[in-house]
Amino acid sequence: METQPQQAAPILEVAWMRFAQLDAMSLERSKIHLRLRRWIAALGILTTLFAILSQLFGESLTPLFGWVLKFFFILTPIAASILAAYVSQFYSTGDWLVTRAGAEEILKEIYAYRTILQNTPTRRIWLEEKLGEIQRSVFRGMNGEMILKPYKGPLPPPPRFDPKYPDSDPGFNDLTGDEYFRFRLENQLSWHIREINRRQKERTRLKVYILIAGGLGALFAALGQPLTMWVALAAAFSAAFIGWQELRSLDSVVRNYSKVVLELNILFDHWKNLEGEERNQTEFYKTVRSTEDILWGQNVEYIKAMQEALRDSDLEEEASLVNRVIKEQRDSDRRFREGIADAVSDFTRESMLETEQTLTESFKSALGTLAEEASSDLVQAELAAMKEAAQDVMENIAERIGGLSSSIKAIKEEFEGVEISGNTPPSVLNDLMSRYPKTTDAKG
Numbered sequence: 001m002e003t004q005p006q007q008a009a010p011i012l013e014v015a016w017m018r019f020a021q022l023d024a025m026s027l028e029r030s031k032i033h034l035r036l037r038r039w040i041a042a043l044g045i046l047t048t049l050f051a052i053l054s055q056l057f058g059e060s061l062t063p064l065f066g067w068v069l070k071f072f073f074i075l076t077p078i079a080a081s082i083l084a085a086y087v088s089q090f091y092s093t094g095d096w097l098v099t100r101a102g103a104e105e106i107l108k109e110i111y112a113y114r115t116i117l118q119n120t121p122t123r124r125i126w127l128e129e130k131l132g133e134i135q136r137s138v139f140r141g142m143n144g145e146m147i148l149k150p151y152k153g154p155l156p157p158p159p160r161f162d163p164k165y166p167d168s169d170p171g172f173n174d175l176t177g178d179e180y181f182r183f184r185l186e187n188q189l190s191w192h193i194r195e196i197n198r199r200q201k202e203r204t205r206l207k208v209y210i211l212i213a214g215g216l217g218a219l220f221a222a223l224g225q226p227l228t229m230w231v232a233l234a235a236a237f238s239a240a241f242i243g244w245q246e247l248r249s250l251d252s253v254v255r256n257y258s259k260v261v262l263e264l265n266i267l268f269d270h271w272k273n274l275e276g277e278e279r280n281q282t283e284f285y286k287t288v289r290s291t292e293d294i295l296w297g298q299n300v301e302y303i304k305a306m307q308e309a310l311r312d313s314d315l316e317e318e319a320s321l322v323n324r325v326i327k328e329q330r331d332s333d334r335r336f337r338e339g340i341a342d343a344v345s346d347f348t349r350e351s352m353l354e355t356e357q358t359l360t361e362s363f364k365s366a367l368g369t370l371a372e373e374a375s376s377d378l379v380q381a382e383l384a385a386m387k388e389a390a391q392d393v394m395e396n397i398a399e400r401i402g403g404l405s406s407s408i409k410a411i412k413e414e415f416e417g418v419e420i421s422g423n424t425p426p427s428v429l430n431d432l433m434s435r436y437p438k439t440t441d442a443k444g
Contacts, residue, residue, distance in 0.1 A: 029096035177284035
């Protein structure tokens, strides 16, 4: 099976771009996290060192050097707490592990597209759907905050895919069995062998450091004064090395990579043992499936181990100083705001009580003045005059109403048999109108 030159499929460019974005973010966040954790461990050791130096030499130093030593003794735990609080706030979720899982899953689907599905007409649609599912999964894993930086480098991204090396995958062509074996299986086998040896050296080195620090602590304790205080520094080194070993989860990683190396070696040996036509499509697809399953299983186990390490590596103790200060600041702000509210409420209540008392006194005063004026001779005389005038008016009205009623009654009796209509003679109507009683009220 010979590889034929072919034009890069747009969906492959999209897939490599998404892989590059997730891969770059995972590497960047992982490096920053490890760098910050190194600084936290170093500052913890320096805090113990400055405490010992301040105790032993604080009084014998010049005022300037004594002040500098005291300054660093105070600064180092504060700086360690600030860094610990920062890491706890922005790196405790292990979002780089989520993006790492997404990148590796995209890589798995890219190889399936270029191998097993190379003769499937709908593989473009299949890969597009897979990319959508993976990105949604990453989005959910990052708590709905998928903040990615744009990638502007070459595709596939170096250094994993570097065109300078002959065994580097070009990334866009369909693969034969031998090409997949060389670009994927053999490449991953070599990488895991190198990585497991590097992790083993790191694990051995940390264990030696822990033993040395523990031995020095025991030696300082046995020798007694003036070396007894240095036992604390040895303990600080031991704690830092143990914490780093737990954070790196070296035991789990070495076991995980060992299993991958074993399984890939078996596949490597099997493919190498095939001759000529035995390396057919069936064996090719079988090798692809087995390799991708092994690598994906390793990736899942690695992420799981690192997430457990992050959970076990608690930064609350290191961050306690800053967290306590922040809590006190928030409590102080809450007390201040409550004090302001209480002051406003007290002032308002006092003002309202004062206003109520003033208005009540004013009302009582006005009521008393009104009562005094109402009982005076002048007011009583005015009220009597008003009463008499009202009675005269009522009597006049009653007389006028009585006269008007009797006149209307006489007119009714006189003209009782007369029909008032359009045929009534004018002389009768004029007589009727002249007999109707007149009033002095203004018209209109």
